[in-house]
Amino acid sequence: MPGRLVGKNAIITGAAGGIGLETTIRMLREGASVLMADISRIALEKALAKVETLVLSPAGKIQIVVCDVTKEREVEDLVAKAEPWGGVDIMFNNAGIMHPKDGDAQECPDNIWDLTFDINVKGVWYGSKHAVNSLRKNKKTRASIINTASMVAMVGSATPQVAYTASKGAVLALTRELAIVHAKEGFRFNSLCPAPLNTPMLQDFLGEDAAKRYRREVHFPSGRFGEAIEQAQAAVFLASDESSFVNATDFLVDGGLTKAYVTAE
Numbered sequence: 001m002p003g004r005l006v007g008k009n010a011i012i013t014g015a016a017g018g019i020g021l022e023t024t025i026r027m028l029r030e031g032a033s034v035l036m037a038d039i040s041r042i043a044l045e046k047a048l049a050k051v052e053t054l055v056l057s058p059a060g061k062i063q064i065v066v067c068d069v070t071k072e073r074e075v076e077d078l079v080a081k082a083e084p085w086g087g088v089d090i091m092f093n094n095a096g097i098m099h100p101k102d103g104d105a106q107e108c109p110d111n112i113w114d115l116t117f118d119i120n121v122k123g124v125w126y127g128s129k130h131a132v133n134s135l136r137k138n139k140k141t142r143a144s145i146i147n148t149a150s151m152v153a154m155v156g157s158a159t160p161q162v163a164y165t166a167s168k169g170a171v172l173a174l175t176r177e178l179a180i181v182h183a184k185e186g187f188r189f190n191s192l193c194p195a196p197l198n199t200p201m202l203q204d205f206l207g208e209d210a211a212k213r214y215r216r217e218v219h220f221p222s223g224r225f226g227e228a229i230e231q232a233q234a235a236v237f238l239a240s241d242e243s244s245f246v247n248a249t250d251f252l253v254d255g256g257l258t259k260a261y262v263t264a265e
C-alpha cells in the first residue's frame with residue numbers, strides 16, 4: 001500500500017511531545033519526510049530516538065530542528081531547512097502552551113498573557129507566513145497548513161484560562177482568513193481543535209487532583225480524555241489530499257464534548 005503522504009515534506013512544531021510527536025510518527029509511516037521542530041533540544045533528541053525505534057526504514061527523511069516559534073528568524077530558518085528536500089508541503093503549526101499562572105480576568109498576569117499570545121498566536125502566524133513564502137517560491141499549487149487551536153475556542157470554560165482561550169480563538173480567526181485569502185493558490189488552512197487530552201500539557205497540570213480531573217472528565221460523552229494519536233490521525237487526514245476540499249474548517253476532534261448538554265449515564 002503506498003502511503004497517503006508519499007513525496008510530501010512536513011514541518012511539525014511542538015514535535016517533541018504529545019500531538020506533535022504522534023503526528024511525526026504517523027506522517028513518517030504514511031511516507032512523508034518530516035522536520036521535527038521544538039524549543040527543547042533535549043526533548044527533541046529523546047523524541048527522535050523514540051521515532052527511530054517505532055518507524056523502521058521510513059521512505060521519507062527525518063530531521064530535528066531546535067526552533068522557538070516566537071522568533072521569526074528561527075521560524076524562517078526552520079522552513080528553509082525543507083528547501084533541499086523540495087520545499088514544505090505540509091506545515092503543522094502545533095506548538096502551544098497553557099501556562100499554570102493563567103487564570104480569570106483578574107488573575108492572569110500581563111506577562112503570561114503576552115507569552116501565551118507570542119507562542120500560541122504569533123508562532124502560528126510566523127509558521128503560516130514562512131510556509132506561504134516557501135510555497136510561492138517553489139511554485140507549489142497544493143499545500144496543507146494545519147494550525148492547532150482548541151475546543152475551548154468554541155465553548156467557555158468555568159475553570160478559567162483567559163489568555164489560553166483567547167489565544168486559541170485568535171488561531172481560529174487567523175486560520176479561517178488565511179484559508180480564504182490563499183484558496184485560489186491551492187493552499188488549504190484548517191484549525192485542528194482538540195478536546196482535553198492525555199498529554200503532558202494537561203496531565204501534568206491536573207496531577208493527582210481527582211476533583212480537578214473529574215470536573216473535566218464528566219463532560220465527555222465517552223467518559224474519557226482524548227489521546228494524542230486521535231489528533232494525529234486527524235492531522236494526517238487534513239495533511240493528505242484526501243481532504244482536498246476541506247478548507248477553513250474548525251476541525252473538532254473532541255469525542256462529542258462540545259455538542260453535549262447532559263451526558264449519558
Ligand code: NAD
Nearest residue numbers: 014017018019039068069095096150194196197199201202
Ligand atoms: P505538549 O506540551 O505535549 O507539547 C507541546 C510542545 O510544544 C512541547 O514539546 C513544547 O516543548 C513545545 N513548545 C512550547 N513552546 C514552544 C516554542 N516557543 N517554540 C517551539 N516549541 C514550543 O502539548 P500537546 O498536548 O501535544 O499540545 C499541542 C497543541 O495542542 C498545543 O497547541 C495545545 O495548546 C493544543 N491542545 C492541547 C490540548 C491538551 O489537552 N493537551 C487540548 C487542546 C489543544
